[in-house]
Amino acid sequence: MSRRAFRYSPGRSLVTGASSGIGAEFARALAARGSDLVLVARREDRLSALAEELESAYDVRCRTVPWDLSESASGRRLREIVPERIDLVVNNAGFAVQGPFADGDADDFERLVAVDIRAVVDICSAFLPDMIARGEGTIVNVASTTAFQPVPTLAVYAAAKAFVLSFSQSLWFESEQHGVRVLALNPGPTHTEFFDVIGDSATATGTYQTPADVVATAMMALDSKRSRPHVVSGRRNSLQAAMVGIVPARVLLPALARMLH
Template sequence: MVFTPSRSLITGASAGIGTALARRLAERGSDLVLVARREDRLRDLASELQSAYAVTCEVVALDLSGDRPGATLRARVEGDVDLVVNNAGIAAQGSFIDADAADLDRVIAVDMAALVDVCHAFLPDMAARRSGTILNVSSTTAFQPVPTLAVYAAAKAFVLSFSQALWCEAITHGVQVMALAPGPTKTEFFDVIGENAAVIGSLQTADQVARTALSALDRRRPPLYVISGRRNTLAAAGARLAPKRLLLPILARSMRL
């Protein structure tokens, strides 16, 4: 089976994994709603995909750190959406003690609060139709705490836990929920946290991650979550089993390099 939603909404679509997913979904024939802060990038992407694949691309410029972004987005997007991809995410890297409180608030707002609000805004219509899919982008940092990325890693652990609980509730209404856990990925994310974070797993391209996500959704019974890359899957399994008193100092030293 090839997973082909009629219309897909992607947050954080202006770069990285969001852009890669947009390209792969357009290739499959899905119309798109592209959401991000940077409208110029969204319009360039929309023009590219409409020309290449003859799909319809709607652009919504929106800062997801604002109040009730999901409700705002639902009000601005007319019609049904078959796939919602909560991909938008940011990180604040460095010592928690020295961090700017406003930066931490923004990570919590975008990585957790916005994701929950978008799910809450779009899930009822999917449940009423008894069809639809929600893909929440987590991270392999969800499987272990990460010093200097303390809030980000905790936020991604929240996304993983929330998505699995939501899967159980949504599946009774005919709606599929899956979390995607990429490892280190060649995106703008490393401009923020530094390339040393690649120590947590094996570096992949955004397109590799997008292919992993869609391959999982192609299955007759998609998993509750999928980790992108075999080495990242092994690393996540090892992190879950390793004693945290041993693992955390190693991660802390690596992240400070």
């Protein structure tokens, strides 16, 4: 007998960073399961094109919300725009700044923290209480395999994803007793626009997957009877994430720095 208790099919899902990559693939996978969608990203033209694609292909309703998550109080303001019931929130939006920290731009670091940390916290704060009140709902926070170790030249990004992983695990424990699931999804290097921005040199850990691979990992976890606080996408990525915890930092960090140079 299969261990899967059900095929996860939320009634309405909100996906941030939905205009491309993992976010767009989440939208396609959820639409294929019959979920209506609220698509959030900065690029309105791409959101509109994706919404038309999904409504035509899967007969679902899609709402687009062009939004810059670096703005303050993003979650609270999104909740005002989207007051209806949301069964699944996918916090996928994020970006990285690569290079020696001392050479970086403070404004870029501020925006990274705003999108990768503050917006995740704010959106969870805005949508989680309603889920707990009704005793059901799901939040998926997209972290990264960089969450499992410091990464020279990606110092702020790796630290931000470590925050997302830790934060999500705490919420998993707090929420599970109320019937709500919180999952941290940890992709490794993935074929998306992310690496068009920061370059391929930031692939020292893990092997490339497709957005479909990453989303399939998340959906398999959500289909499972077992509630898990986090999942790593890809067998090799999982092994590497487990191994870095036993390698001393004085050995790990110079090795990572050489690979990322």
